[in-house]
Amino acid sequence: MPDDSPSLSKYELAARKQQTRRNLLLCSPALIVLLLAASGPLLVMLFYSFLKSGNYGGVIYEFSLDGWLNVFLVRDIFDDVLKVADAHLSVFWRSIKLSAMTTFTCLVIGFPTAYFIATRPRESRNFWLFLITIPFWTNLLIRTFAILELIRNNGIVNNLLTDLHIIEQPIQMMYTDFAIMIGMTYVYLPLMILPLYASMEKLDFRLVEAAYDLYATRIRVLRKVIIPLIKPGIVAGSILVFIPSLGAFVTPRVLGGGKNLMLGNLIELQFGQGRNWPLGAALSITLLFIVMATLLLYVRYSQKGGVQHEQ
Numbered sequence: 001m002p003d004d005s006p007s008l009s010k011y012e013l014a015a016r017k018q019q020t021r022r023n024l025l026l027c028s029p030a031l032i033v034l035l036l037a038a039s040g041p042l043l044v045m046l047f048y049s050f051l052k053s054g055n056y057g058g059v060i061y062e063f064s065l066d067g068w069l070n071v072f073l074v075r076d077i078f079d080d081v082l083k084v085a086d087a088h089l090s091v092f093w094r095s096i097k098l099s100a101m102t103t104f105t106c107l108v109i110g111f112p113t114a115y116f117i118a119t120r121p122r123e124s125r126n127f128w129l130f131l132i133t134i135p136f137w138t139n140l141l142i143r144t145f146a147i148l149e150l151i152r153n154n155g156i157v158n159n160l161l162t163d164l165h166i167i168e169q170p171i172q173m174m175y176t177d178f179a180i181m182i183g184m185t186y187v188y189l190p191l192m193i194l195p196l197y198a199s200m201e202k203l204d205f206r207l208v209e210a211a212y213d214l215y216a217t218r219i220r221v222l223r224k225v226i227i228p229l230i231k232p233g234i235v236a237g238s239i240l241v242f243i244p245s246l247g248a249f250v251t252p253r254v255l256g257g258g259k260n261l262m263l264g265n266l267i268e269l270q271f272g273q274g275r276n277w278p279l280g281a282a283l284s285i286t287l288l289f290i291v292m293a294t295l296l297l298y299v300r301y302s303q304k305g306g307v308q309h310e311q
Helices: 005-048 066-072 086-118 122-137 140-151 156-163 177-201 205-213 218-229 231-246 250-256 263-271 277-310
Strands: 051-053 059-063 073-075 082-084
Touching: 005 277, 051 066, 051 277, 066 073, 066 086, 066 277, 086 122, 086 177, 086 231, 086 263, 122 177, 140 156, 140 177, 140 250, 177 231, 177 250, 205 218, 218 231, 231 277, 250 263, 263 277
Parallel strands: none
Antiparallel strands: 051 059, 073 082
């Protein structure tokens, strides 16, 4: 009998190509919306960053690199000499520092929380996850004002410490980097707990029991068994917290009082009171580059970890 496999492979190939074209056609409306809604504003910002600033806001449609130049440099108003923009660099440093501190604090709090949920009976885990997601039911601004009521000079924390005679005068926590970090930790903590729980739920706790049977200490079990196995969840949670913290606007504005600016506040200031749209657009694209670099590091780390795991 003649071999029909070549003919069959041609038919299968044609069917797969047709299926691929059909899938692309079905996905095209969503792809177009994503292209216009996501890429469109970014392209506008990129275009504005290479234009001149208008006297009363807006842009003048003439090519200029002043927007990008002013991200890290500033021109002296008297002798027209370029100097380092210390104010911008301090905002960059504060944003990265507070984002890293927030990520670390969320990890320290979220790790035992996720471990607690993952070790509960399976029928009760949904209840604990439900409690973790409750803050998402409330608007971000309301959650930020809730933190404000806790840490302000006449807030719950200071009044409690005063009533217990631990302090005599209220502790100034508002309008500091500490207040911003506390607010962002509260806001983004669920984004750390959920990926950690997803990794811990898949953890084979028989390995933990085996480590204890081999007389390993709790710290050694944590370092050598648990953390290596849930490392993808740690990295994913850190990325999910670090990136939105880096571009946070509402929490630094309310708890920082407009004095301790972060990148999001600096960008808003340039589009508002500063009336320097090209600089604001250049700062926005710079923030995008920082986020992209962070995501590329995460992807590279994930691929490296996958290769080592296969080996």
